[in-house]
Amino acid sequence: MDYPRPIRTDIDWSALSFGFMPTRSHIAFHWKDGAWDKGELRTDPHISMSIAATxxxxxxxxxxxxxxxxxxxxxxxxxxxxxxxxxxxxxxHQLLHPEIPEEMYLEAIHRVVLDNIDYVPPCESGGSMYIRPLFIGTGPQIGVSPATEYDFLIMVMPVGAYYKEGLKGVPALVIEDFDRAAPKGMGQFKVAGNYGASLMPAKLAKKAGFPIPLFLDPREHKYIDEFGTSNFLAITKDGKYVTSDSPSILPSVTNMSLMQVARDLGITVEKRPIVAEEELPTFAEVDACGTAVVITPISSVTIHGKVIEYGHECGPVSQKLYDRLTGIQRGELEDTHGWLYTI
Ligand SMILES: Cc1ncc(COP(=O)(O)O)c(C=O)c1O
Structure with a gap:
């Protein structure tokens, strides 16, 4: 397929990380008086709003x-x-924002990716284009109530392959002094505030030598919820895929896809509450999963001072799931579930 702009030659694709990089444009839509405008591509990466924006x-x-x-x-x-x-x-819906029609959303992704198509890394680099939609109340209010105007923006940027030398395990720490979400709170929604709540525990975990925090359920602190920015999955010693079922975790698109890939491979999938102290020592492989990296193998989980080891290498089942999912994403394996939208 010929796109309007060839791949850029002024970017070192092998040096990309998962970080912000300005690109040609973002797309911006505005909602006012009950309706969305037609949206426009903007080259200025700054946005302007009322000081009283909600x-x-x-x-x-x-x-x-x-x-x-x-x-x-x-x-x-x-x-x-x-x-x-x-x-x-x-x-x-939970934040009382207006609905974004699916066709408008898809068109927005299409337009902004196409305008920045030269920033999509070459296939062989292992990189990809990260697409970050942002939806904010921008109308002014001083009493606590929803805005009367909203902005829907999408920025895009190239990001690198996380693991140039293969998947390597990282140690996780069960967070004991903080919760990322409340029972009956906002944990299942991708609200900005959840990430504010996760900054301090993540910083303290990192300082203690653990790049990934693992949160327990906020009601009893007994069940595994999820990692700071990814879902929890484990492979049992008899080869089952187990992942947390909890009302306070974000439903991960990657987890959902890996569960389907696992079923396609004949692996039994169990989505259920996981009793942390009891079950963590019984797992053969533990991973964090999310869009940024697909699968991050967890080399150990430290819970109440006890260290449970899983090894530094990616486990064989996790590797198989990773290869299958990334193969579909890169068009190397057949997209049997219709997961890809072509620009
Ligand atoms: C809290 C949290 N859980 C899980 C995920 C993984 O979700 P997804 O696979 O849709 O990226 C993310 C990342 O978006 C996240 O921020």
């Missing part, structure tokens, strides 16, 4: 994250955008 004061802010890949055949494809659209509308 996203600044009252937390009317949510976001999403998905990726586009330059596949082997040269086409650029976005992985399961429909799931992110649904999740953002669920979050928006």
């Amino acid at each position: 996203c600044l004061h009252y937390g009317q802010a949510c976001f999403e994250g998905m990726k586009a890949f330059r596949c082997k055949d040269g086409k650029v494809r976005v992985f399961r955008p429909w799931e992110n659209i649904k999740r953002m509308n669920r979050t928006g």
Whole structure:
């Protein structure tokens, strides 16, 4: 497929990390008087809003994250955008935002990726384009109430392959002094405030030598909820895929996809509450999963001072799941579930 702009030659694709990089444009839509405008591509990466915008004061802010890949055949494809659209509308509904029609959302992704198509890394680099939609209340309010105006923005940027030398395990720490979400709170929604709540525990965990915090359920602190920015999954010694079922975790598109891949491979999938202290020592493999890295193997989990080891290498079942999912994303394996949207 010929896109209007060839791949850029002024970027060292092998040196990319998961970090912010300005690109040509973002797309911006505005909602006012009950209707969305037609949206426009903007080159200025700064946005302007009232000092009394509700996203600044009252937390009317949510976001999403998905990726586009330059596949082997040269086409650029976005992985399961429909799931992110649904999740953002669920979050928006909870924050009293207006609905974003699916067609408008998909068109927005299409327009902004196409305008920045030269920033989608080459297939062989292992990199991808990160797509970050942001949905904020921008109308002014001083009493605590929802805004009367909203902005829906999407920025895009190239990001690197996390693991150039293969998947390597990292140690996780069970957080004891903080919860990332409340029982019956906002844990299942991708609201900005959840990430504010996770900054301090993540910082303290990192300082103690653990790059990944693991949160327990906020009601009893007995069940595994999720990692700071990814879901929890484990492979049992008899080869089952186990993942947490909890009302206070974000429903991960990656986890959902890995569960389907596991079923396709004949692996039994169990989505259920996981009793942390009792079950962690029984697992053969433990991983964090999410859009940024797909699978991060967990080398150990430290819970109440006890260290449970899983090894530094990615486990064989996790590796198989990773290879299958990334193969579909990059167009190397058949997209039997219709997960890819072609730009
Ligand atoms: C709290 C949290 N859990 C899980 C995930 C993984 O979700 P996904 O696979 O949709 O990226 C993310 C990342 O978006 C996250 O922030």
